[in-house]
Amino acid sequence: MDSTEDSSVSYQIARSLEEFESSILQGVTEDEEAKLFANVIDFKAGRCFIKTKFHDVFINVIDRLYRKCRKQWNCVSGIQGLGKTSSVLYYVLECRWRKDHRIHYVDLNEIDERDKHLDKFSSFSLNFQAEDCLIIDHTTIFNTHYTEKIRNILEGKDIKFILIPAGFTATPYSNGQIDCGRELQLDEECFLKIWSGSLKVLDCKDEGLTQTGKEAYDVFSEHFIMTPRLLHNVLEYMYVFGKTVHQALIQYTKEIQEEIASFKRTGNSAVYDKFILHTTILLQHIPVEGEYIFTVTDARQVMIAFNIFHTDLYTVTQEDIENNAKIFELGVQEGDVVVKVHHLQPYLAPEWKARLPYRLDMVLQKGYSDKIFTVMLQNSAKREFIKLLVSAQEKKGIVLLPLIYNTMETSYQPSETPLDVPQTKSDDWLLLRIPSQRFFHPYQQRIEHFAKDVPKSLNSHYKSLFRVALYLKELATSVDKFVVYPEIQDFLGMDYFVYVTIRVDETEACSPAKKLRPCKNSVLYLVQVATGATLRGERIGQALNVVKSVFSDTTVAVHVVIIIARSDTLAYPLTSCCFKNITILNLYEKSSSCLQDLLQSNSLLYNFFLRLVRSKQD
DSSP: OOOOTTOOOOSOOOOOOOBOOHHHHGGGGTOHHHHHHOOOHHHHTTOOOBOOHHHHHHHHHHHHHHHTOOOSEEEEEEOTTSSHHHHHHHHHHHHHHTTOOSEEEEEHHHHHHHOTTOHHHHHHGGGOOTTOEEEEEEEOTTSHHHHHHHHHHTTTSOOEEEEEEOSTTOOOSSTTOEEEOGGGSOOHHHHHHHHHHHHHHTTOOOHHHHHTHHHHHHHHTTTSOOOHHHHHHHHHHHHHHOOOHHHHHHHHHHHHHHHHHTSOOOOSSHHHHHHHHHHHHHHHHSOTTSOEEEEHHHHTTSOOOTTTEEEEEEEOOHHHHHHOHHHHHHTOOTTOEEEEEEESSGGGHHHHHHHSOOOHHHHHHHHTTSHHHHHHHTTHHHHHHHHHHHHHHHHHTEEEEEOGGGOOOOEEEOOSSOEEEOOOOTTSEEEEEOOGGGEEOOBHHHHGGGGGGSOTTSOGGGHHHHHHHHHHHHHHTTOSEEEEOOBOTTOOSOSEEEEEEOOHHHHHTSOTTTOOOOSSSEEEEEEEEOOSSOOBHHHHHHHHHHHHHHSTTSSEEEEEEEEEOOSSOOOEEEBSOEEESOEEEEOOOSSOOHHHHHHHTSHHHHHHHHHHHHHHHO
């Protein structure tokens, strides 16, 4: 995703919609390399090949890498079916036609089928000269052994390599990879040009079929990336088998579903296992019609399969920070670049999720040492841990809190400096009994009627928090202690809330000389669970002030609790803030206790907890 020398691509290339030159295509039957190492069936079949927008961009990139880039290893990706093979093979033949014999081409699919030991390639490569360029097509994580052997055969010749990855497992090889994605799919004009040209090659006299191209484009473009491969498949269904457009849609969809269903699930390499893990996690956390947003740094840690997902580099605006909860949560600034990841073809997302089902226990088992685990803990996986933690407490009817009589109201002041908060001592917390029926899970609809009371001037990210605070305040008038875990999408501020009323007889039973009393008659705990990077102190402070503004006319002390899981006893850092009376509760204990019993009551929760502790140790 990073730019590299000579790798920037302009998509404003003039479109000619010219067909491939027949004089150049004829070279496919004469070129020795093409006969040995290329799949030339489509060229020999006389198909209609148009210089599409993708062709122009792709060849422009290949040409610049060949002639200008100094890097030895380069990679150019493009979604399957767009015409990578036909375009690059045409480019090599065109170079031959221009008497340029310094560029070479091999297709690893053909190598695998006809030259497994690379004997023919070894002999042929004797003619390669220093500073020649070799394009290796259809590289995958399953055939890297061929790439390595080719590298060894050509060692010492100073050959430049251009790799073209293929298949569902294709992901960036490096940060410098150039990506030709869905923005280069066939538009209607190009689709119809190839459609009519293909029928002409077939000597089709059916005028109705020619006119059907527009309908085919409209129907298929609603569901799929429009590629030449799709076009030729659809045309075959209709021309050879007489199917209608909608029958062709059913047939094509079925074939793609079968292709996904037969996708290889077992591998024998760490790279393949990593690919499966990352893809499974992404499928779980990217909404079918939505997106997942990474920082550029985090995105570099993830294998994003470009034949399953689409990525966009996006520059953050101030409006995004103010209105987009996902971007706001990342803590990025105006002008920063983030990576938005979508399903490449949302229509096929259910098939992919069925093929690679998400199981948290398997992810925890395989992913705790993987960098994606750290990345996801800062985002969506954190919510899974919080949900498990709340669920375990609800099932047991107990809640982890600091000692009530040590609880003072938390105050916050903005600051430019970080704050190191000492962890609470192991004997300064308790497990308070709160019946399971007093655990509440309000959804968006439940708090919506408080919307009219939200100040218009309030930051949009905290409006849901304000409504939840009003809900808490209303609930506190009739229930003396409870837990609230909002089931609200993109809810920001705090993770869950615990309300406790201090009984007079209990308060009087404690000697003021030994115990501090809360400053008010009840305490509302705002609980934040830290699983990933250092928490932003100013965000916690802003959320605290929002809740305190709602409870300002009550006798309720509002106290912030941050729950962590780490094996050390070091102070916990918060960025840019100044707090008084804030609690850091560590779930980790070296010896068995009732807290450990709580964590172990749910195997998923406990495994998650252990992974958190280990991730902090690594």
